[in-house]
Amino acid sequence: MRQSKLFTKTRKEAPADETSRNAELLIRGGFIHKEMAGVYSFLPLGLRVLNKVEDIIREEMNEIGGMEMRTSVLQNKEVWEKSNRWSDEVVDNWFKTKLKNGGEVGLSFTNEEAHSNILKQYVSSYKDLPIYPYDFKNIFRNETRSKSGIMRGREFYWKALYSFSKDEEEHNVFYEKAKTAYQNIFKKVGIGHLTYITFASGGSFSKFSHEFQTITSVGEDTIYLDENSGIAINKEVYNDEIISELKLNKENLVEKRAVEVGNIFSLGTKFSAPFDLKYKDENGEEKLVVMGSYGIGLGRLMGTVVEVLSDDKGIVWPESIAPFKVHLLALGEDEIVLKEADKVYESLLKAGVEVLFDDRTNVSAGEKFSDADLLGIPFRAVVSTRSIKDGGIELKKRTEEKGKIVTLDELIKTCSTNFTN
RNA sequence: CGGGCUGUAGUAUACCGGUAGUACAAGUGCUUUGGGAGCAUUUAGACUGGGUUCGAUUCCCAGCAGCCCGACCA
Numbered sequence: 334m335r336q337s338k339l340f341t342k343t344r345k346e347a348p349a350d351e352t353s354r355n356a357e358l359l360i361r362g363g364f365i366h367k368e369m370a371g372v373y374s375f376l377p378l379g380l381r382v383l384n385k386v387e388d389i390i391r392e393e394m395n396e397i398g399g400m401e402m403r404t405s406v407l408q409n410k411e412v413w414e415k416s417n418r419w420s421d422e423v424v425d426n427w428f429k430t431k432l433k434n435g436g437e438v439g440l441s442f443t444n445e446e447a448h449s450n451i452l453k454q455y456v457s458s459y460k461d462l463p464i465y466p467y468d469f470k471n472i473f474r475n476e477t478r479s480k481s482g483i484m485r486g487r488e489f490y491w492k493a494l495y496s497f498s499k500d501e502e503e504h505n506v507f508y509e510k511a512k513t514a515y516q517n518i519f520k521k522v523g524i525g526h527l528t529y530i531t532f533a534s535g536g537s538f539s540k541f542s543h544e545f546q547t548i549t550s551v552g553e554d555t556i557y558l559d560e561n562s563g564i565a566i567n568k569e570v571y572n573d574e575i576i577s578e579l580k581l582n583k584e585n586l587v588e589k590r591a592v593e594v595g596n597i598f599s600l601g602t603k604f605s606a607p608f609d610l611k612y613k614d615e616n617g618e619e620k621l622v623v624m625g626s627y628g629i630g631l632g633r634l635m636g637t638v639v640e641v642l643s644d645d646k647g648i649v650w651p652e653s654i655a656p657f658k659v660h661l662l663a664l665g666e667d668e669i670v671l672k673e674a675d676k677v678y679e680s681l682l683k684a685g686v687e688v689l690f691d692d693r694t695n696v697s698a699g700e701k702f703s704d705a706d707l708l709g710i711p712f713r714a715v716v717s718t719r720s721i722k723d724g725g726i727e728l729k730k731r732t733e734e735k736g737k738i739v740t741l742d743e744l745i746k747t748c749s750t751n752f753t754n
Numbered sequence: 755c756g757g758g759c760u761g762u763a764g765u766a767u768a769c770c771g772g773u774a775g776u777a778c779a780a781g782u783g784c785u786u787u788g789g790g791a792g793c794a795u796u797u798a799g800a801c802u803g804g805g806u807u808c809g810a811u812u813c814c815c816a817g818c819a820g821c822c823c824g825a826c827c828a
Contacts (some may be wrong), residue, residue, distance in 0.1 A: 349766070350821055477827090695786095701790090
């Protein structure tokens with residue numbers, strides 16, 4: 334993409350009403366646009382990141398048997414009355430609206446009902462199970478207080494997978510697979526080293542749920558972490574009994590602030606019962622389906638990466654989710670330089686390398702460097718009179734202080750290899 | 755939902771009961787081009803409603819909006 338054609342611009346200053354680092358940097362870089370409190374639009378650069386996060390999650394979900402679909406945002410009142418979650422007394426963060434004919438509809442704030450209701454029509458035999466459908470979709474929650482930039486919004490994009498299994502045993506096998514898939518996801522997006530599996534309250538059907546908590550001071554949760562085993566306990570269930578049950582030593586547990594980037598939950602028959610979601614087993618006996626839910630907020634995940642990996646100059650995207658692989662900068666107005674930079678750009682495109690080409694004229698070198706640092710693209714390639722005199726292109730990683738001169742072939746080769754983080 | 759704070763050009767800010775100033779951004783011209791350039795010039799602003807006052811962007815009240823703390827968070 335040519336930067337001269339990119340309608341977003343970077344800003345020197347962050348808006349006064351954003352204090353969180355993630356929103357500050359993402360807005361300054363032109364990744365997102367704030368519509369109102371807790372509601373953000375994703376601009377071209379931001380969407381590219383979001384799409385990469387989505388691809389990583391999709392790959393892992395498909396790997397464990399997930400089947401992508403998309404449930405509707407507008408929700409049928411009658412369906413939610415079955416699980417007793419339509420009433421505002423029970424669920425206080427609904428967004429609801431009226432139909433022209435007077436009927437009421439709600440905007441999805443979660444997906445258990447939608448999936449259970451759909452599967453009611455398709456599940457009847459043990460041969461139909463297990464099933465692992467999942468969605469990527471926008472979710473709406475009328476939070477009394479949204480906060481921390483894109484970390485806690487009223488409208489957000491998430492992935493929700495639900496498992497429908499024949500029994501506890503089958504459920505548990507999948508649950509463990511999902512756990513591993515989640516760990517893979519957080520590793521791939523670059524925050525694996527700071528993300529810990531955390532025991533949290535499990536509700537009425539299982540003792541625990543599992544959260545994936547990333548250590549950061551902007552987190553809303555307090556966890557007690559055992560750094561040796563990498564296991565943590567959420568403050569909400571933290572007590573002596575649980576510490577000994579998990580065979581942890583209280584002395585080794587460190588209190589940390591963390592943000593919940595993912596959550597997996599055993600639901601038992603909590604939803605299959607009200608929806609009468611049953612199957613006939615080998616003996617013709619009717620049994621309730623055993624469910625689990627597995628969620629990740631993509632915006633929050635993206636915000637967490639920014640919080641955790643940025644430095645004082647800007648964002649430092651991991652290669653896996655960066656909007657582009659390389660940021661090509663043409664410095665100066667010299668004809669030879671512009672021609673050469675153009676050639677490099679075309680060659681990178683031809684080689685299938687994702688490149689943002691800063692071809693803007695009348696922009697000083699300093700400004701281009703600062704923009705490159707702010708946008709945080711993993712590699713920066715500079716074409717200038719100096720680099721040409723030195724015999725090539727100056728290539729520098731975002732995380733490095735100094736670059737080195739490489740040839741076009743070397744540049745393509747470096748930027749074509751897959752990330753390893 | 756309770757408490758606190760704040761609303762001034764596109765953005766960040768200043769001053770003030772009596773002509774609203776600066777920087778960045780944007781437009782024009784010239785110069786400049788390896789770390790957010792310089793000069794000249796132009797454009798652009800007091801959240802809304804009410805009250806006090808000769809006069810309100812400034813003081814008061816209400817509404818709306820935003821941020822922070824707490825509560826809540828399938």
